[in-house]
Structures are given as C-alpha cells and as structure tokens.
Amino acid sequence: MFERGQKTKLAPLPATIFVPERDVDKQPILEAHNLGIDFGGLTALDGFNFAVSPTEIAGLIGPNGAGKTTVFSLLSKVYQPTRGAILLNGRDTMGMSTVQVNRAGIARTFQNIRLFNNLTVEDNVKLGLHNHIKYGMLSGILRTPNYWKQEKSAAMRVKELLSIFNMEHMVGKRAGSLPYGAQRRLEIIRALATGPKVLLLDEPAAGMNPSETDELMENIVKVRDTFQIAIVLIEHDMNLVMGICEGICVLNFGKIIAKGAPGDIQNNPLVIEAYLGRQKKDGQHAES
C-alpha cells in the first residue's frame, strides 16, 4: 500500500483530536490512519484514527479489554497491523521492526514492568542509550580510548537522566531489587534514554499511591517540557488522565467512541455508558 519510509499522501485526519495552541502550525508527529488488527477471527482494533502533535500529552483510556495496549503494540511494532497505516513524522512505518521503529523515535514502557532485572540501574539506562553509545565489539574488548570516552559520557548521561526522577543514589542497585514505584520510573527513564520523539507509557501510575501519582504527574509534564516530545499514555487513574492529558481518546471494544479535550470526555454520554453501563429504562439491571 505504502512504500516503507516514504512520505505518503494521506488525507489529513479530521480535526477531532485536541491540538494544543503551541502545536497548531505543526504537522502531527504520530498519526494512525484507519488502523486495525485481527487475531484470527477476532477484531481487536478497527478504524482507529488518531494523531498526536509534537509536544502533546495524549491519553488513551477505556475499560479493560478495550484494545488500548493493542494500540501500543501496533505503534511499537510488536504486532504488524492488518489494516491501515502508522505515520511517524509523516513517514510510513510499514514493515519496520520494533528495533527500527525505536530508532526512528518511538519508545515505550510496559504494563507489566519489563526491566533487565539482573542488571544494575546504571546498566538498564545505558541499554536505553545503546544506540547512542558508539563503539564496536572489538574496541569494547580491547578497551580502546574511545571505549573509555564513550562509557564515561554515557555514565554522565545516565546520572542526568536519573536525576529527572531523583534516582541518582540508586545507580548501582540491581534493577529487580528496586521498590515497585522506582521500577516504573526506571522504565520511563530507560525509554527516554533512547531519545524518542514519542513516548508511550502503558499505565505508568499502576500500583502507585496518590502521592506517588501526583509526583508522577508533575514528572511527566516535566519530561515533556524538558525533552519537547509527545507523550501518549494509557491510564486508569482518571485523576492523572484528566489532570495532565491535553487530548484524550476513549476506546471500547476496539473502536474509538470519543475523542477530545478532558472536559468534553467527562461529559460524553457514550463514555459514561462505557464505564458505568447504560441505565435501562425498564428497570432491569444495568449492562456493563
């Protein structure tokens, strides 16, 4: 359908998603056109149209099993879509692998934390920097001056990145031994280290207490402001979503049921129905 990596001429998306004022003139960084995927006979996602502007914080919400994580898996190329196209910075990502799409600028975190548990915090972040550390296998074995130079600058970058979440003191700890909240933060830092243009956060606040969540909200905004990147997040904590997301997209049964700014979403009858069920007129029990 599209040549890989080519600029494609797709019709602009209907402007239903919220675009922050500062990004009005800019082309969206990430676009999904009519995206869909079937697993066997099951349609997990269908007709997903979505755009994120370059410095937007966008939210993806919906009840359990709505297809939110599937969207992330498609965006990060864990699955290849059955239908539709994903454009990153105007370029089609069709046929790209997870590795290639990461190098192109999409980084993600996982719903169930996936850290390199037996490695230290420092090594985890250095692995995020993997494609920015430039020396080969041989100079690694022979310990050339380039090795020392690159490792030193990487270590400094690791410190910088860890300082975003005040985790510098954990540098030498084993990632698997960190408390839950710190593991979530480390995963975000590792994703940030890859130098993404779009950061996908899959339930960043899961398992956090309210004060940790508040801190996380501040940090997500801080990350966006410092790195000037787009952030898409899946979250069940409505406090967080309504607090920091500028544009929200609501999924249910693999279809978008609403898109817009937080205020519009909160009052949308379809959304309320998806979350709380419909009030039956005849007094029967509510359908979930």
Place this chain on the structure above:
Amino acid sequence: MNLQKSTLNAVFTYTLVVVAFVVAQGLIKSGNISSTLRGQLAPICAYIVMAVSLNLTVGILGELSLGHAGFMSVGAFSGVVACVSLANVIPLEPLRLVVGMLVGASCASAVGFFIGIPVLRLGGDYLAIVTLACGEIIKNLVTCMYVGMDSHGLHFSFLTSASALQLEKGGKVIINGPMGIAGIPKLSTFTMGFMLVMFTLFIVMNLVNSRAGRAIMALRDNRIAAESVGIPVTKYKLMAFVTSAALAGAAGALYAMNFSTVVATKFNFNTSILILVYVVLGGLGNIWGSVVAAAVLTVLPEMLRGFNDYRMLVYAVVLIIVMIVTNNARFKAIPTRLKKRLRGASNV
C-alpha cells in the same frame, strides 16, 4: 560503583588463575606432582576455556547449548591439520600451536556462525535439542572425513577411505576417518594453556562489561524490552554464540595437541554435558566459578582413584553435595555475614 565491582571481580579472577599457575609450576619444579596430574594440566586449561566460553552462551546469553563439544571437535581437527601441514613452514613450536589455535578458532567460529543463524531463532528447550543434534552431526561428519597431505598440498575426501585421497608417494594421511588423527606432535604445554585461559578471560570479561555484553545480558533478562530499546536480537545472539564457538575451537586445538591420538567420538554428547556441569556448578554467569569448577572437577576423578571401582559413584555424590551446599541459603549468606563482621570489627 558498578564498574568498580566488575573490575574487582576481573582482578580477582586473573589473580586466581595466575596464583594457580604459579603454584602448579612450583609443584612441577619441586617434583611434588604425580605424573598423571602433570599430564592433565594442559587438558585442564582446555576444559577451563571450554567452561568459560560455554558460560558465555548459557550464563550470559541465557541460551542452553548442548553441542559445545562439537565446536571443540572442529577446532581440534582443523587445528591439528594446520599444525601438521605447517610443520615445515613454521619450525617454532609455540608459534605453530598459536597458529593451530587460531585456525581452530576461525573454523569453529565459521561453523558456529552457520549453525547459529537457524538455531538461534529457536528458544529454550528447542534450542537445546537442536544444538545437541548439531554437536552429534559434527561428530559424525568428522568421523567420515579423510584428509591427507603430500607435495601438492592438502587432499580431502569424504565417506570413502584413506586410499581415495590419492596421495603421491611420501604423502601423509592426517585425518583417517573413524580412526581420527594419530601421531599428533605434542605441542601443548601448560604455559600455552595458561596463556589461552588468560586470553579467554580477557575476551569474555571485557566483552561482558562493554556495550555488546550489556546488550547480550539484556536479551537474557528480557528480550521484548531489549527490542523495545532498539537492541537487534539476532546480531547480539550471534555475537555471543560465535565468540563462544571460537574460544571452544581454540580450546579444542590445545586439547588435541596434548595427546598423540584423537578421535571424533571423544567430542560427543557426554563431553558437552561434562562442560555444562562445570558451568552450572561454577554458577551461571559467574566466570571465576567456571574456572574453579572446571579445574577441580577435572582433577577430582584422578584424586578419587583410591576408591577404585567406586570412583565415578563418589564423583557423582560429590557433585550432588556441591549442588546442595552451594544452593543452601545459609551457605550463601556466609560472605555477607563475614563482611558485616569485618565491618563491625573495624567500627569498634
């Protein structure tokens, strides 16, 4: 902090090997070593290299490989062929052995590369089964191989007999099919073995603490996460596997050049398992553990000769005891308790 820890670990490992070498040399000089044990010193070095290189695949990369002896076999036979055929070109023996090891390493790495491409697409048990099969295939292929040399150069024949090589008068059969190689020049020395061990440790430990090594360990810990941060899976899997095969090849050359004859059936499934036992008992991912385990477990059967018929039984019991003890929580806590006590003493 982390760099310091890994550096300390490396220094400890090098020191351990150097001290062991010096002690063994001292024992040889003073004549306090039995002749059997003395003859075992070079093979011990070969087994240490095998164990360390297998640890790279099993402990660092996290893929169970049961065909490691196959690479040793490739290295042994190609190394010996190189050493025998170059006898007139390079008269200096240690240099000839080094060339033999290099040839063995490059042949083994080539085989490792071609086996690795299809095999590393598999994971877990399937990979173990296929590597096991590959080891057996290599063994059987080498058994059917005939190589000879005359003034025209090397002759090669497969599945026939030594006469099919059509060597001219004065030509020499090097690999004689199922009979293997006879009359190998004894080039291996304990010193050369020691140097190969140091070289292996240098390669493996520096690799582990570099960008590539981190990527390899990342694949072990979480492949999906590794892909998500842009680490190409196949490249680093192959890198670890081929490096491991190359070192095994060099070890094979060293091993073969210690004996007058060597046959392909020596490098069978049992040898692969034996090396895996060294790796597991030494601790997965623990390099100095592999060194110690390989050395001790090679010497142990000799030391148990006093038990005569019950030797292998006692050997098995010792293995079981080591496994139980090293997995004991109390035993594991000893280093930390010692550290605490030392710290407590220094505070007072």
